[in-house]
Amino acid sequence: MNVDLSNADTVTAKLIDNWCARRALEPLRVILPCYPRVSGLTDEWGALAAAFKTIRVRFATSLEGQELEHVIALQQLAESVVHREHAA
Numbered sequence: 305m306n307v308d309l310s311n312a313d314t315v316t317a318k319l320i321d322n323w324c325a326r327r328a329l330e331p332l333r334v335i336l337p338c339y340p341r342v343s344g345l346t347d348e349w350g351a352l353a354a355a356f357k358t359i360r361v362r363f364a365t366s367l368e369g370q371e372l373e374h375v376i377a378l379q380q381l382a383e384s385v386v387h388r389e390h391a392a
Contacts, residue, residue, distance in 0.1 A: 308381065319335075328363075328366065334355045335352075336361050338351035338355050350386045352378070
């Protein structure tokens with residue numbers, strides 16, 4: 305699945321649902337303080353990018369299926385929004 309601004313929230317919510325279902329507390333502990341985004345400002349996108357980076361670095365081995373690919377894609381998308389590299 306391609307991740308872009310139109311489906312970033314859906315993909316993120318699906319990751320969170322999967323982690324809740326299997327009680328993967330470590331990635332949940334990282335992502336929940338910065339999701340859902342409320343204002344859409346770059347500060348929130350920056351926090352989300354940092355959270356996905358932390359999940360990628362610290363918990364990659366505990367992610368299942370395509371979760372790591374989604375985490376990487378979401379991190380890159382969030383970073384591109386922060387740095388205004390993403391065309392709206």
